[in-house]
Every structure is written in C-alpha cells, then in structure tokens.
Amino acid sequence: MPAPPDSRRHFLRQLSLGAALAAVAGPVPAFSHPQPDPMKPADSGKLGFAIVGLGKFATQQIMPSFKDCKHARITALVSGSPDKAKQLAQEYGVAEKSIYSYDNFDSIKDNPEVDIVYIILPNSMHAEYTIRAAKAGKHVLCEKPMATSVEDCEKMIAACNKAGKKLMIAYRAHYEPFNLDAMDRIRKGELGKIKAITSDHGRPVKPTEDKADSWRVVKKMAGGGSLMDIGIYALNACRYLTGEEPVEVTAQEFSDKSDPRFKEVEDNIHFTLRFPSGVLASCTSSYSYSEVKRGRVFGDKAWLDLDPLSDYYEHNMKIGDDKGKEEPKLKEGNQFAAELDHMAECVRDNKTPKTPGEEGLKDVRYIMAIYEAAKKGKAVKV
Amino acid sequence: MPAPPDSRRHFLRQLSLGAALAAVAGPVPAFSHPQPDPMKPADSGKLGFAIVGLGKFATQQIMPSFKDCKHARITALVSGSPDKAKQLAQEYGVAEKSIYSYDNFDSIKDNPEVDIVYIILPNSMHAEYTIRAAKAGKHVLCEKPMATSVEDCEKMIAACNKAGKKLMIAYRAHYEPFNLDAMDRIRKGELGKIKAITSDHGRPVKPTEDKADSWRVVKKMAGGGSLMDIGIYALNACRYLTGEEPVEVTAQEFSDKSDPRFKEVEDNIHFTLRFPSGVLASCTSSYSYSEVKRGRVFGDKAWLDLDPLSDYYEHNMKIGDDKGKEEPKLKEGNQFAAELDHMAECVRDNKTPKTPGEEGLKDVRYIMAIYEAAKKGKAVKV
Structure with a gap:
C-alpha cells in the first residue's frame, strides 16, 4: 500500500477500510477516487485545511469554494479578528478550538484535523507563515506571489x-x-508554431476605499506594485x-x-x-x-485569445485566423476547488504539486529581473 | 484671391468662373467645395495624380479609390511594364502620352495635367522618386515608410x-x-487619463507566393522587415x-x-x-x-479597442470598463479617397498636409531607434 510519508492519519483511516484486501490484492484504489462510505459523514475522506488570513479573497472566493471540493475541507481558521473568525467558524462548521490567532498559530501542530495550511496573507508574511507551518x-x-524576495x-x-x-x-x-x-x-499544434504572446493585466487599486487593497501599496507588505499582484498572472x-x-527580459515602468x-510601489510596468x-x-x-x-497567443497558423484569461468565474476563448474566428464553448469550472483538491491529492498520494514552491520561486526571480531591467534600462539575462 | 503658389493652372481655371465676382466680392468659394459646372466633365475641378508603381496596392486599393474622390483624379501612370500601364490607362481614361517609364519619368515636368505624384514603390526607391518629382x-x-534612412x-x-x-x-x-x-x-477624455497603449500588427509575408511581397524580404529594397511594413502602423x-x-524605446527582436x-530582414520585433x-x-x-x-488604449476610466485598427475596409471599435462593453456603430469610409482628397486640398489651398514629410521622418527615426535598442539590449532615448 503506497503510504505517503505524512499521511499517517489518513493511512490509519484507510487501513480500517482496505487493509485486509490490500494485504492480499496489492494497492488499494487511488485516493483520488475514494469509495463513498454511507456510514461516514460526507467530509470524512477529505483532508483538512487551515485558512490563514480571513480577508476578502479568503472569505469571498476560497472558503465558499470548499463546497465544490471532493478532497478538501476547512478544519481550522487563523485570524487576528476573533469575532470574525468565530462567526466564520460557525458558518463553515469549524470547531471553536480550531480557531487560532497569529500568536498561538504554532500550536496548530497539535491539531490532527489540520493537514494543510493555506496562507492568504499579505505577500511579505508568506515566508514567515510557511516556515512556521512547516x-x-x-x-x-x-x-502568489510566493514571497517578496528570492531569498524568502x-x-x-x-x-x-x-x-x-x-x-x-x-x-x-x-x-x-x-x-x-x-x-x-x-x-497539439492547433495554432501552428507559437511566435509571440501578449498579456495585459490591470485594475484600479483602491487602498482607501477597499481594505483588501490597503497593504498592496505599502512596499514593505506587498514587495512591489501591480506586477506582484496582477502582472504576475501575465x-x-x-x-x-x-x-x-x-x-532575457526588458522592461519599462511608469508611476x-x-x-x-x-x-512606494509601481503602477504601470x-x-x-x-x-x-x-x-x-x-x-x-x-x-x-x-x-x-x-x-493572446500568436501562432503562425492562428491566434488564441483568452479575455478574460484570469477571471474568477467568467472566461472566454476565441481562436482566429485570416479566414475568421470561432468561440469554442467550454464549461466554466471552479478553479479554486480544483486547486484545493489538487493540493489534497498531492498530499494523499505523495505527489509533487503541479505548481510547487519552485514555480513560485521562478516567478519571483523573473519579477526581480523585470524590476532590474526597468531600473537600469537594460536587457537582463535570467 | 488666395492663390496657392503652385496652383497656376487651377487659378486660371477658377478665373474663368469667378474672376468678375472675386474682383468685387473678395475670395472665391473654397476649392474644397467646388461648384459643379454642368458644361465641364465631372473631373474638371480635380487635381491630377500620377501613380508611380503599378503593383498590387496601387492597382487594387489606390486606383479604384479615385472614383470616391471629390478633388483627385488619375492623369498619369509611371511603370516599368508598358503593357500593364497601357491597359490600366485605358481602364482609367488616362491619355497614352501620359504613360511614363522610370527612364523618362523626369519629362513629367512638361505634363500640365499632373499636379501630384503618388509614389508607391519599394521603400528604398521613395527618396529618389520624391526628389525627381520635386x-x-x-x-x-x-x-510609408517614408524612406529607409533618416538621411533620405x-x-x-x-x-x-x-x-x-x-x-x-x-x-x-x-x-x-x-x-x-x-x-x-x-x-475629449472619454477614457479618462490615458495610461497605456498596446498594438499588434502581423501577417505572414509570402515572398515566393505573392509578387508584392518579393522585395519586402530584401534589405536593400525594404530597409527592414515587419517593422518597416506593418509594425509602423502600431x-x-x-x-x-x-x-x-x-x-525612449526598448525592444527585442527574434527572427x-x-x-x-x-x-536579411527581421520577423518579430x-x-x-x-x-x-x-x-x-x-x-x-x-x-x-x-x-x-x-x-487598445487603456485609460483609467475605460479602454478602447480597434480590432482591426488598420484594415483597408473593415474596422471595429469596442469601448469597455468594469461594468461592460459597447460597440459604437460607426460608418466605414474610404480612407484612401479621403487621403487623396486631403492631398489635393492641401495643394489647392496651400496648406500643410496633416501627415507631412516631417511625420514620416519621425517614424523612420523611431524605427532606427527601435532597431538600435533591440540590437544593443538597451533603452534608447529619442
């Protein structure tokens, strides 16, 4: 039975279901297709997430998405606002003992209901809380961005x-x-040989009107401006x-x-x-x-537009060439739920996530090179 | 009466219509609104153009557009292909004596039917024929491009x-x-304060399939690649x-x-x-x-798309913001006819064209700076 190094709890849970069979018949079915057990609550096969930071993105996008998850559930909350945490805990069925402050966050190590910590804090705090969680x-x-420096x-x-x-x-x-x-x-080569890509990401940051934006214009918290927040999608x-x-990168900036x-932070880059x-x-x-x-991706046979490319729930694809364009009808899916499930599956199956820390490090490295290229007015090798 | 320095023929023609009135009542009506004279052929009030170079663009876009002109008509053709010129002369009602070769082009000075010479030759020939025409x-x-060097x-x-x-x-x-x-x-500020522009211009150049493209990949003739031909629109x-x-400009090139x-010439820049x-x-x-x-123009209130921006006959505008987008219904117009008429009016009224030589020079200067920035991997001040 392929037991991931850190799935002891999970391993024990599985043992009670499949140990006898596994002993004679080899590996149990993959956990990505768990067999429903009518005697257990619906969440019983799911890995537990602690949500660290209960800001707008966490409460409006991430937490509501758990209802669409097959392998992930919320089991703890970490917040500096006890009242807010308490209210959300009730709403999401989280035990009151599983509410943490930033001060007692480290005691989460004693909570067996928490497998995974999801850090949704200002950029500059990602490193500290990732390290404490580990x-x-x-x-x-x-x-994302993973952190505000390559070193972090x-x-x-x-x-x-x-x-x-x-x-x-x-x-x-x-x-x-x-x-x-x-x-x-x-x-698959549908666009022919790829020649170029363009991508534009912008939004009006509103630090005085929207609390979620307040730290985004503070260099010490955000690490940078629009590039760290939305340019990173491009x-x-x-x-x-x-x-x-x-x-290699070249860049120009204007703020x-x-x-x-x-x-403190850049506007246009x-x-x-x-x-x-x-x-x-x-x-x-x-x-x-x-x-x-x-x-937009420009191939030598056709181009492909995603507009929007990085929305929360509404996307649109167009593919075109000299002769015309078409709009493939694709089904929207909850990307947040898919992401949470992927993380849970990677933990369960001891697999490396599609977007591991190394992926985040690369972007931070390129972001720093972009800042350097803009500052020096020179192409920077990466 | 405001007689443009070089509209002697035109002045004389007008005299016969308006001299008596003008003498006592001041300036005659502007030539941009000529009074039809039922006794004269429809073209009589129009300035005469010599078309230099009878390639695809000249014969498929420019020459057919004269029918939509109010102030411009074709009165001469200049070509290295006598048969083609003869056939087009018949089609457009150009006198056979008004067909020129590149060798006897300079004798066009003796043709009073020609006011304006329109040069539609490979880029590297623009300078020579402009100077000979002057x-x-x-x-x-x-x-455009005006020439292949700033000096030209x-x-x-x-x-x-x-x-x-x-x-x-x-x-x-x-x-x-x-x-x-x-x-x-x-x-008018409809988009708010303008923050950025993006523009993409591309097409597959086909020198072996399309004769009109054959010189475009020869550096000596074209001066450069896609930037000289279509990037210049962006x-x-x-x-x-x-x-x-x-x-200031930065650039990267790949071919x-x-x-x-x-x-010899660049592909992507x-x-x-x-x-x-x-x-x-x-x-x-x-x-x-x-x-x-x-x-696309990005303002802080809205964006504006032109896609296509630089087609011959089909354009599309979209304006959008966070709340949605609209597609203003504008009427297509023959930009070639408007351009030809503008040139004719500038000559008649002794006005500087909206897009004079200085405009062309600026773009060639910027193009050279773009090539330099791409080559050196450095921002170039312009």
Whole structure:
C-alpha cells in the first residue's frame, strides 16, 4: 500500500477500510477516487485545511469554494479578528478550538484535523507563515506571489523540504478549464508554431476605499506594485502557455509619483520576455487601468485569445485566423476547488504539486529581473 | 484671391468662373467645395495624380479609390511594364502620352495635367522618386515608410522645400473614420487619463507566393522587415492616439534565420515606447503571425479597442470598463479617397498636409531607434 510519508492519519483511516484486501490484492484504489462510505459523514475522506488570513479573497472566493471540493475541507481558521473568525467558524462548521490567532498559530501542530495550511496573507508574511507551518508539521498551500524576495522563497522551500512537507503555490489559472484547454491546443499544434504572446493585466487599486487593497501599496507588505499582484498572472501565463522558461527580459515602468498610491510601489510596468524557442512575450501590468485580464497567443497558423484569461468565474476563448474566428464553448469550472483538491491529492498520494514552491520561486526571480531591467534600462539575462 | 503658389493652372481655371465676382466680392468659394459646372466633365475641378508603381496596392486599393474622390483624379501612370500601364490607362481614361517609364519619368515636368505624384514603390526607391518629382515641379504623396534612412527622409523634405512643393506621407489611418473617432474620444477624455497603449500588427509575408511581397524580404529594397511594413502602423498609432512623441524605446527582436524569408530582414520585433506624459506603449510586429492589426488604449476610466485598427475596409471599435462593453456603430469610409482628397486640398489651398514629410521622418527615426535598442539590449532615448 503506497503510504505517503505524512499521511499517517489518513493511512490509519484507510487501513480500517482496505487493509485486509490490500494485504492480499496489492494497492488499494487511488485516493483520488475514494469509495463513498454511507456510514461516514460526507467530509470524512477529505483532508483538512487551515485558512490563514480571513480577508476578502479568503472569505469571498476560497472558503465558499470548499463546497465544490471532493478532497478538501476547512478544519481550522487563523485570524487576528476573533469575532470574525468565530462567526466564520460557525458558518463553515469549524470547531471553536480550531480557531487560532497569529500568536498561538504554532500550536496548530497539535491539531490532527489540520493537514494543510493555506496562507492568504499579505505577500511579505508568506515566508514567515510557511516556515512556521512547516515546522508545525503541516503541508503548505501559499498564495502568489510566493514571497517578496528570492531569498524568502528559497527559505520556504528549504523549510518544507526539511520538514518533509509539500509546498504548493496557489496559481489558480493552472487549474482553470479555459487555460488548461488553451495549453492543450497549443501543445497539439492547433495554432501552428507559437511566435509571440501578449498579456495585459490591470485594475484600479483602491487602498482607501477597499481594505483588501490597503497593504498592496505599502512596499514593505506587498514587495512591489501591480506586477506582484496582477502582472504576475501575465508573466506566469507566458510560461505555462509556451511551456518554456524565459532567458532575457526588458522592461519599462511608469508611476505617477504625485498619486499617493504610487509613492512606494509601481503602477504601470511593461515587460518583454524572450524564450529559448524565440517566442517573444510582451506584457503590461497596471494599478490604474480600467479592469483587464487578457492574453493572446500568436501562432503562425492562428491566434488564441483568452479575455478574460484570469477571471474568477467568467472566461472566454476565441481562436482566429485570416479566414475568421470561432468561440469554442467550454464549461466554466471552479478553479479554486480544483486547486484545493489538487493540493489534497498531492498530499494523499505523495505527489509533487503541479505548481510547487519552485514555480513560485521562478516567478519571483523573473519579477526581480523585470524590476532590474526597468531600473537600469537594460536587457537582463535570467 | 488666395492663390496657392503652385496652383497656376487651377487659378486660371477658377478665373474663368469667378474672376468678375472675386474682383468685387473678395475670395472665391473654397476649392474644397467646388461648384459643379454642368458644361465641364465631372473631373474638371480635380487635381491630377500620377501613380508611380503599378503593383498590387496601387492597382487594387489606390486606383479604384479615385472614383470616391471629390478633388483627385488619375492623369498619369509611371511603370516599368508598358503593357500593364497601357491597359490600366485605358481602364482609367488616362491619355497614352501620359504613360511614363522610370527612364523618362523626369519629362513629367512638361505634363500640365499632373499636379501630384503618388509614389508607391519599394521603400528604398521613395527618396529618389520624391526628389525627381520635386525637381520636375510636382507635389509628392509618398507611401510609408517614408524612406529607409533618416538621411533620405531629410533629403526628400529638403528637395520638396527647395522646389516649393508639398510633401505628404500616405498614413491612411489618419484619414480613416474609426481611427479619427478614437482620437476624438481620447482627446475629449472619454477614457479618462490615458495610461497605456498596446498594438499588434502581423501577417505572414509570402515572398515566393505573392509578387508584392518579393522585395519586402530584401534589405536593400525594404530597409527592414515587419517593422518597416506593418509594425509602423502600431508605432504611428501610438503617436496619433496619444498625440505625443516618444522619448525612449526598448525592444527585442527574434527572427528564425533558418527561414529563408528572414535571412536579411527581421520577423518579430516587440517594442515599448515611453511618452512624456508617462504613457507606455507596447507593440508587437511580425511577418509570421496569422494576420492581426489591432490596438487598445487603456485609460483609467475605460479602454478602447480597434480590432482591426488598420484594415483597408473593415474596422471595429469596442469601448469597455468594469461594468461592460459597447460597440459604437460607426460608418466605414474610404480612407484612401479621403487621403487623396486631403492631398489635393492641401495643394489647392496651400496648406500643410496633416501627415507631412516631417511625420514620416519621425517614424523612420523611431524605427532606427527601435532597431538600435533591440540590437544593443538597451533603452534608447529619442
């Protein structure tokens, strides 16, 4: 029976169901297709997640998505607001003893209901809480950008490796059906040879109107501006759509320093990535555009548009050439649920996540190179 | 009576109509609104154009557009193919004596039916024929790119100035209703403050299949690759949409040198322009994309798409923001006819064209800076 190193609880649970059979018949069925047990509550086969940080994204996107999960459930909350945590705990059926503050977070190590810690905190706190979670013996799912420095990313990877825990970065687009379909079409050659990619990501950051944006304009918390928050979707898309890693970047940045939002972090940053195959990818990122989240792949036979490319729930694909264009009808899926389930399955099956810490580290490295290229006015090799 | 310096013929023609009135009542009605004279043929009030170069663009787009002109007519043809010229002369009612070869082109100075010479030759020949036309006492409309070097552009401007002749560059988008409407909306603030522009122009160049493309991959004739041919639409659009001149450029280029088309000229080139207001504009240009000619302006209130932006006869505008998007219904117009009429009116009214030689020179200067930035991997000030 293939017992993942850290699935002791899970292993024991399975033993009671399949041990006898397994002993004579080999591996039990994969946990990605658990057999329903009518005697157990619906959640019993699911891995437990602690949600760290109960901001807008956590409460409005992530937590409601657990209802669509097959392998993941919420078993703990970590927050600096006890009242908010208590109310959400009731709503999501989390035991009151499984509510933690940032101070007593480390005691989560004693909570066997928590398999995975999902860190949804300001960027600069990702490293500290990932490392503390690993030390507490928990697997970690961490929001993007992974951290605000390459060094922090490396420390996070080292801490999880040392603890023998999984580390996954929450690149939701890798679990989103339209993006997955686009990757598939590109790999199959439907667009011909890929020549270029463009992607634009922008939104008006509103630190005074929207609490969720307040820390995003503080360099110490966010690490950077629009590129760290939304430009990273463009950067990451260029990588997963080509399936290549860039070798060189150029960039230009402009931020109106008379706008208090951009005293510390960048507003507009445009960057071009060169890939080994010769593909050039040009992206724009902004904290002052009217909302946009789009991408286009230019092949020598056809182009493919995703507009939006990185929305939460609404996507659109168009494929076109000289002769016309078509709009493949694809089914929307809950990318958050797929992402949470993937993390749970990786823990269960002892597999490396599709978007591990190394994926997050790469983007942070490229982001730093983009900042350097913009600052120096020079192409930077990566 | 305001007689343009070079409209002697035209002046005399007008005298016969309006001299008596003008003598006592001041200026005659503007020539942009000529009074029809039932006794004269329909073309009699129009200025005469010599078409130099009878390639695909000249014969399929420009020549058929004269039928929509109010102030322009074809009165001469210049070609290296006598049979083709003869056939087209018959079709367009051009006198056989008004057919010229490249050898006897200079004798066009003795043809009073020719006011304006429209040069539709390979890029490297623009300078020579503009200068010869100016020396022959003719005004010049010249295709873009204006020339293959800054020096040639300067010589062309000097030659036309010396001869007291108008020089206009055929930037058709400046005469195209959707682009004009976009400029108007931007100037009126409909998109809020402009933050960025992106534009992509690509098409598969086919030198072996399409005779019109054969010289486009020969550096000596074309001066460069996709940027000279189609990327220039993106570059120029960023300038007329912002109404600003760039101050800095960065660029990256990739051309597959194993593809015989790109032995001498570039295929893909991506460039970013910085404008004084802080607007960043990122453009891509390619000779191997499936066809694309689009642009988007990102304002802080809304975005505006033109897709296509630079087609011959079909355009589309979309304006959108967080709340949705709309598609303003604009009327297509013949941009070629508008351009030809504008040139004729400028000659008649002694006005500087909207797109004079200086406009063409600027683009060639920026193109050279883009090539330099791509080559050196450095931001280049312009």
